[in-house]
Amino acid sequence: MPRKQVTDTGRRQLLQWGAAGVATLVTGGLFGSLILAGDGTAVAAAGLIQTTPGNVALQVYADDGRDLGLQQLPKLVLGDAEWHKRLSPAAFAILRRGNTEPAFSGAHERPAARGIFRCAGCATALYDDATEFDSGTGWPSFWQPISAHNVIELRDTSFGMLRTEIRCARCDGHLGHMFHDGPAPTGLRYCMNSLALRFVPRRAA
Ligand SMILES: [Zn+2]
Numbered sequence: 123m124p125r126k127q128v129t130d131t132g133r134r135q136l137l138q139w140g141a142a143g144v145a146t147l148v149t150g151g152l153f154g155s156l157i158l159a160g161d162g163t164a165v166a167a168a169g170l171i172q173t174t175p176g177n178v179a180l181q182v183y184a185d186d187g188r189d190l191g192l193q194q195l196p197k198l199v200l201g202d203a204e205w206h207k208r209l210s211p212a213a214f215a216i217l218r219r220g221n222t223e224p225a226f227s228g229a230h231e232r233p234a235a236r237g238i239f240r241c242a243g244c245a246t247a248l249y250d251d252a253t254e255f256d257s258g259t260g261w262p263s264f265w266q267p268i269s270a271h272n273v274i275e276l277r278d279t280s281f282g283m284l285r286t287e288i289r290c291a292r293c294d295g296h297l298g299h300m301f302h303d304g305p306a307p308t309g310l311r312y313c314m315n316s317l318a319l320r321f322v323p324r325r326a327a
Pocket residue numbers: 241242243244245246290291292293294295
């Protein structure tokens with residue numbers, strides 16, 4: 123189980139607003155206009171995401187879903203110019219600047235096929251299709267990461283909200299947020315940006 127960093131007060135506040143209210147506030151009120159106006163460099167959301175060098179223990183998965191075990195791998199550390207070469211402007215704004223895509227703008231908001239969702243920045247395995255559910259929010263939603271090793275949870279107090287930010291453990295890329303209003307068995311909702319994920323359909327072993 124991922125550790126919980128949201129306090130009771132923050133949780134009550136989120137429950138009070140409800141998922142739809144938070145989504146409207148985030149996409150319609152603040153981030154939405156930034157995305158529409160931005161070219162990937164002009165966003166003013168959570169600010170620059172920096173990655174410090176070093177190794178990180180990641181649970182590695184093959185594209186057929188096989189668990190290849192916990193492996194020590196070097197973190198992926200790139201400058202903005204290199205990230206721009208790898209990512210579309212919209213993906214850069216999300217992964218490297220903490221932006222949020224508009225609801226229902228992505229390709230993965232509903233479970234559709236068997237496979238693994240990898241980080242669009244570094245290909246680390248993040249979610250399995252078996253944990254995806256249709257949250258109705260317009261963003262890909264999962265009740266648990268594929269491994270707690272592969273994501274980082276950070277306390278996020280931006281825009282007057284107390285939320286848990288989720289980042290990729292290998293490249294520190296911003297993926298989305300985690301909320302406590304998800305389905306069983308965890309009760310968690312990992313609300314992700316489609317553009318931060320790359321879906322790899324399950325291939326036979
Ligand atoms: Zn990554």
